[in-house]
Amino acid sequence: MSTLNPSGTSPYVFTCDHASNRIPRRIGQMGLSDDEMLSHIAWDPGALEVAKGLSRALNAPLIFSNYSRLVLDLNRPPSSRGHIPEVSAGITIPANRAASPQEREARLRAFFLPYHGAISDIIETRLDRATPTLLVAMHSFTGDYPGETRPWHIGVTHRFDMGLGAEIVRLLRERTDLCIGDNEPYQIDDVDDVTIPFHAEKRGLPNALIEMRQDTLISRHGIAETIERFSEVFGLAAATVLEAIR
Template identity: 45%
Template sequence: GPGVLLAGVVVLAEDGLELLERAREHVHLGLELVEDPFHQVAHPLEDGAAAVARGLGAALNATVVLQPYSRLVIDCNRPPHSVDAIVSLSEHTTIPGNQAVSPAEATAREREIFAPYHACIRALLDERLQRGQPTLIIALHSFTPVYLGVARPWQVGVLYNRDARLAHALAQVLMAEGDLVVGDNEPYAVGDETDYAIPHHGEARGLAHVELEIRQDLIADAAGQRAWTQRLTRLLGRIERTLIA
């Protein structure tokens, strides 16, 4: 059974679908209203990762932290002063609402969206630490099957930097499934300049962690999301004892 893992996993999903118009309803960003500033969202399937995160939360009794806003508003997995935190171009799609972002507007997005999300994770991890509760961090993302005209061969990728404990254990059981091409730090790698969650919440605290990338088309519908939730639940159950003392 899931054993210690029942309370041991914290799942982060950072690619929401809500755009600035929606953000304005919930959050006082103090931004000028631009009609449909993010039209034609380049990543309409990102919510698949959030659905899998919610599924894992239910299956493992894990704690799930979801960022509801699209990373086109501000990417919560980039250092906020990185050039990629607010992108004007996403693959081939120009993002109108990001063409002339003033420093004040960028700061407002950081303050109202980025900061509360990471403060929530910090408070949660502090609380678990005080209780002596073992913790594994899984940051869930999805990636596009074709990027800039190049087909990506992987169905899933495990990403890490300084600490590969969970990534290598998960890669091993994913490869043992026999039907998956598993990326080892593909299609991306984790780094201090390009990532925020793993360096700040995982590495800095010495907690076992992985950034898990699932190809978007595999989790675009409820059946795919269910299948990946079940697969990950089973595999995490298999490796938990090696990771949580």
């Protein structure tokens, strides 16, 4: 787990749960091929570059993972099958199938608890100082999922969002000609999500989970354009939402 700008003054706090495809050396390569480790099942390609760009542009705290979601998915609770997945998108993960209860517990302590502890620490410090705090989780998704058509360039996932996700959808639709998914291609649910329900919804903080289609983040230009677009839209959305809940 790493942080960037932990004391940043922006109202936004960003997370990037699936930032990396690295595997700790002691686990090896999970029994997977190089191609599989580069694919979307291992991480969210492009998401960390955008999250870092936003953290710098807005002077906002960012907490991000240093290891693959295949080692432990930081956005899946320990009760979820996806927490330490034995199968992901139809691909069996041999090292997880073989993981003992002790190994699972060791990964929980090494990765899950420090990551969510760091997010809680940053948020609680801000709330103690009455600093307005909006939590946005940055993800990317594959446009190429077997059996599904995914036309959206950006998906905004939100539920008990205090108006933030809905305002981001409205602004993106008003200011771009991109195809914007409103709770597409994913929805937040209590069985399979941790970051937004646990850190934002439970505390009543405005929030959104952003999904960027991976083919829009392949070039340097695509990443720069995405950072610029979100910097502007997030700035406008924060002003509206903070005014409304004041």
